[in-house]
Amino acid sequence: MNPKKNIVHLPVYQPGKPIEEVKRELGLKEVIKLASNENPFGSSEQAKLAIQNELANISIYPDGGSVQLTAAIAEYLQVAPNQVIFGAGSDEVILMLARAYLSPGDETIMADETFPQYKHNAEIEGATIIEVPLKDGTHDLPAILAKVTDRTKIIWICNPNNPTGTINRQDELAKFISEVPKHVLIALDEAYYEYVTDEAYPDSLALLRENNNVIVLRTFSKIYGLASLRIGYGVGHPDVIRSVNQVREPFNTTRFAQAAALASIKDLEFLNNCRERNAEGRIYLAEQLDRLGLSHFEAHGNFVMFDAKIPSQQAFDGLLRRGIISRARWQYYPTYIRITVGSQEQNEAFIKALEEVLAEAAVLG
């Protein structure tokens, strides 16, 4: 038996190490996972209640079209219900976009250090991948525009970019979108949208109203703290949403995910509290990294990427031995670490561990 030629070389996704495994392996009592940009404050109590209320219906298939949730999000975002599609995480929306739009011979453009799922799904579809180097850790929009051809089908813009955390601003993004030919779909991945506090951050829904070839991707996994339930969504022109719906599995989101998401968008207190505490944590981490003389990208999400000035594997291992799980091994940033903004207590524990790792590295030379 031979699988498709274009998947043979694909790596199997390596998740951040689970906390329990790290505790066991290293004999640690306390382990803090700052590897996957999960919400350190958990999720809304309303969401947990909504899940409990759904337990009685566990034997019944979910509403495949997520009708109630779609109506609620459409109202929340002031768009029409036929402009919204849900996926098992925005990961699945990315998968469905690739499935609906990319064929062998098509071209798709993305940054060279960005969220890996764009490339992964494009490769499965056999599309040609065009990677454009980041400029100062940010999507280089003019360079991306220069790569567009008649065969280009999707451009992926991750904003804030994962892993660097940088943003493309309203004016440059609006100009870019106006210059991209209309046969190209522009996917704006805003997984960290709710965390951004910078006023120059694009109003992507306004851009979408003026441009039929834009789809905005958001998720309940990050600020809403529902990562384990797998639910995210896309907002775009009804024609685009219909195409994505044509490749969607009939029951791709669960009852629990739908109910929790519905409750979560109503709990603005939880949302605002998380945003504020994250912004404080971001400032704290930036100040501490500055104090340690470590350069870092301007962070706009709930994570910070910094230059540890030692091989990232060494920094990762040192942090791990002190009970901090981080993310390392970036192709183009061999000495960089990405760390999720945790609670204040977690952030302080991380900085303490980092100082020890740097001191140890200095002694070792």
Ligand SMILES: *Cc1c(COP(=O)(O)O)cnc(C)c1O
């Ligand atoms: C986390 C993340 C997602 C997907 O998250 P889901 O859990 O699948 O909703 C998408 N894009 C980026 C940039 C992310 O960081």
